[in-house]
Amino acid sequence: MRFSVNDLKLPARVAAAWQHAQARPWFPTRARLAALRRPTRRQWLWGLAALPALGLLYVLVLIPFTPGIRDIRKARLEQPAQILSQDGKELAVFKRSNRDWVALEQIAPAVVKALIATEDHRFYQHHGLDWRRTASSLVYTLSGDRQGGSTITQQLARNLYPEEIGRAPTLTRKLKEAITAFKIEALYSKDEILETYLNTVPFLYNAYGIEMAARTYFDKPAKQLNVIESATLVGMLKGTSYYNPVLNPERSVARRNTVLSQMVKRDELDAATFEQLKKRPLRIDFERQEEPTGPAPHFTQQLRKWLIAWADSNGYNIHTDGLVVHTTLDMRLQAWATQAVARQGRTLQGVANAGWNQRGGWSADNPLVQMLVRESAEFRKSKLGPDEALQALLKDQAFMRRLRADKLRPEAGFLAVDPATGAVRAWVGSRDFSLDGFDHVQQARRQPGSTFKPFVYGAALQQGLRAQDQRPDQAVEITLAGGEVWRPADAGPPSGRDMTLADALAYSKNTITAELMQEVGVGRVVQLARALGVRQSPLEPVPALALGSSPVTLKEMVSAYGTLANGGSYHEPMWVTRIENRDGEVLAEFAPTKAEQVFDARLSYALVDMLRGVVDKGTARAIRQQYGIRADVAGKTGTTQNNADGWFILMHPELVVGAWAGFNDSRINLRNEQWGQGARSALPIVGDFTARALRARVIDAKAKFTEPVENHWWSGLGAALQSRWNDWWAPAPPIPGDTPKLRPQPRPDAAPAQPEPEPAPEPPQRITVVPATGLPMPGEAIEESTPLLPLTRGSLYSVPADAPAEAWTAP
Structure with a gap:
């Protein structure tokens, strides 16, 4: 059956057109191909007319993909976010770059004359695009001599929006750059464009803008720059690295003289003066301009990450929208914390220097020193063989001094939190942010040692044990799967006498704690630690976890102790209370997170009471005896294997304070047995800080941990019955001298490391x-x-x- 157009019943005109098309062949004939090879005059005219139309259409398509006028105004009137402490003091300003904006009147006229004469001598005649210069640069580029034709306005557009415009040598990029330049010219005057350009152009060494450049290279403000200095800085704009006056002075002089000759050509400088100036040498007074870090650099560094995420999700820009962020940080507490860390850091540095100066310390024969050399960048870059490179570097005294200064620098972290709200009051991430920007509060994960032990005793309290229950102080052997045996030990031999759980915690007994972990189960200990606040770091469920074998952050540990100080109620740490705009209007307010009752209040108080003993008579008694703190406080020291980490966390009803001390490389220690303990390395930081806070009455010296009141008459009866039940059915304690038969735990990949025990006090x-x-x-x-x-x-x-x-x- 054949198909006909008539079967479709189309209108007569449409059917006729269809039949006409059917009659014409669809493939190109030889005649048509010949016509295409020899276009007519009309076809030429149509083709030439179509090119501008297509170009205009493409430009119209690109306009929405260029920065909007509102965005340009925001960039010109950049107002970075301001970070304030709880008491209204400035902590930081989140600038896009390290620059100091100055008005055009505060810039030497020679800078402007040199810039226009060199970069864009028809600046005041065009409207963003110099057609003559663009055409000439195109001709030169096509002939093989690539030249730039961008005006000052186009360069400004590229500097302000490097991501939106880019720097690729393509037609699309040039069109986007030109469109943005036209927008800028429509919005701003010529003087405003010059001012913005000179304040945003980069000059190396973290210096942005003419003011920071003048201070960096000539140690003077931009207003005082002379003609030679102005020409030197303007000459750098052609290639800041290539014409760097610090590293490439000869190139810089040649480029400076080129700028001066351009000023003569544009009648901005007379020829006689040029002949005198071009013979003068560079007189650089270089000083790198460091960006101010503020009183709490690690805190603001972490806050910046949080604020960027908040601003992105709410349509704000932290560099341009003038946000004012009110934080929970207390400026006085922050200052005292910084001073305490610095003071103890100097003390530990002296101890480390003395320890490593002893025989077998920092020497070429020490295997650890050799390992550190092999791990250095200089060793990896060496073209010698491994052994030859090692020996060469060990003999390089300058290299060994640098390596020692870097590796043998004791570090510390400090955090203070309000337990009632989770508000961060003080945060010190290292001894000196400029030397070590690594944050030892939130970033560093280290073994907590005995500061983890309260979680074991807390889990025991959950299982019905009491602080007065006794366990024998005896040797313990824990058989792991596969036949391996772990024998935790203390500094001295076991006494064989019974000891209450409260005293075992106060004197940081490793043997009793390890036995208690086996009794209550490692899973319950992990669960309690997670609930209290150790919520990010993985906890390996092995017996050695009782002594703090799994690395955690200081922030997690202080948060967990804060939960205990708050009656078992957890608050996520908070650092911002509200965010305002530049006019003081509140954009967002932040309240403490809803409290989670993760630990029974009565048990929490009982555990805090046990930790009072650590301060009153145990390993942290220096808090009372040396620092004179008589307030109601409780805490725990911690020391890890080989004295690699020292910890101390102190709880007060109104403030929980924690400190860590050690080296960035956990293989390194102070080489001093006593000073390596948490009671000597970390406790002084907390003691110094807390004593000052109490004397200044920032926290109340009379505040006390209060035991929860029973709400119902049957609560006390239930506790009494549970106590009686435990007395009846509790297993008899092991006979002193016998080794308890403990449940084997799942075999880990390797035998868990045994933390160095803390000595019981004598x-x-x-x-x-x-x-x-x-x-x-x-x-x-x-x-x-x-x-x-x-x-x-x-x-x-x-x-x-x-x-x-x-x-x-x-x-």
Whole structure:
């Protein structure tokens, strides 16, 4: 059956057109191909007319993809976000770059004359695009001599919007650049364009704008630049690295003279003066301009990441919208924290220097030193063989000094949080942000040592055990799957006597804690640690977790202790209270997160009460004896294997404070057994800070942890019945000297590392006094009744702890 157009029943005109098309062949004939090879005059005219139309259409299509006028105004009137402390002090300003904006009147006229004469001498005649210069640059480029034809306005567009416009040598990029230049010319006057350009152009060494460039290369403001200095800086714009006056002075002089000759050509400088100036040498007074870090650089660094995410999701720009961010940080507490970290850092540096100067310390024979050399960038870049490169670097004294200064620098982290709200009050991420920007509060994960032990005892309380329950102080062997045996130990031999759980925590007994972990189950301990605040770091469920074998952050640990201080109620750490615009209108407010009751309030108080013993009589007794803190506080020290990490966290009803001390490389320690313990390395930071906060009454010295009140009559009865039940059915304690048969745990990949035990305290006998201060050595055990003053400065001496007051007045 054949198909006909008539079958479609189309209108007569349409059917006729269809039949006409059917009659014409669809393939190109030889005659048609010949016609295409020899276009007619009309076809030529139509083709030439179509090119501008297509170009105009393409430009119209590109317009929506160029920066809008509103965005250009925001870039010109850039107002970076301002970060304020709780008490209204400035912490930081989030600038797009390190620059100091100055008005055109505050820039030397020679700078403007040199810029226009060199970069765009018809600047005041065009409207963003110099057609004559563009055409000439196109001709030169086609002939093989590539030249730029961008005006100052086009360069400004490229500098302001490097992402939207780009720098690729394509027609699309040039068109977008020209469109944006036209927009800028329509919006701003010529002087405003010059001012914006000179304040946004980069000059290397983190210097943006003419003001920062003048300070960096000539140590003077832009207003005082002379003709030679102005020509030098303008000459750098052709290629800042190539014409860098610091590294390439000869190129810089040649380029400077080219700029001066252009000024003569444009009648901005007379020829006689040019002949004198071109012979003068460069007189650079270079000083790198560091961007101010503010009083809390690590805090604001972490806050910046959070604020960028918030601004992106809410349609704001942290560089241009003038946001004012009010934080929870207390400026006084932050200053005291910074001072405490710096002071203890200097002390630990002296200890480290002394320890590594001893025999077997920093020497070419030390295997660790050799390993550090092999891991250095200089070793990797060496073209010598491995052994030859190692020996060469070990003999390079300058390299070894740099490596030692970098590796043997003790670091510290500090955090203070309000337990009632989770508000961050002080945050110090390292000893010096300019030397070490790594944040030891939120970024660094280190083994917490004995500061993890309260989670074990908290899990035991959840299982019905009490602080007064006793366990024998004896050797413990824990058999792992596969037959491996782990034997945790303390500093001294086990006494064989029974010890209450409260004393075991106060004296940081490793053996009893490891046994208790087996009794309550590692899973319950992990679950409690997660609930209290250790919510990001992975916790390996192995027996050694009881002694803090899994690395965590200081922020997590302080948050977890804050939950205990808050009666078992968890608040996520917060650092911002509200965000305003430049006019003071509130854009967003932030309240503390809803409290999560993750731990029974009565048990939380019982655990805090056990941790009071750490401060009153245990490993952290220096808080009372050395720093004179009499407030209701509780806490825990921590020390890891080989004294790689020292920790101390202190709880007060109104503030929880934590510190970590150690080296960035956990293989390195102070090479001093006593100073490596948390009670000597980290505790002084917390003690110094807390004592000042109490004296200044920033926190109330009379505030106390309060035991929860029973809400119902049956609550007390239930607790009594549970206690009686536990007394009836609790297993008999092991006979002293026997090794408890403990449940084997799942075998880990390797036997868990055994943290270095903290020594149980002995009755203090003698006190060593530091000659520089006349005070007892940090962390020295002193009886509360022992008078501390008056002390005589002088040579090292010791007196009995029970000596009368007169004994302190003479060496």
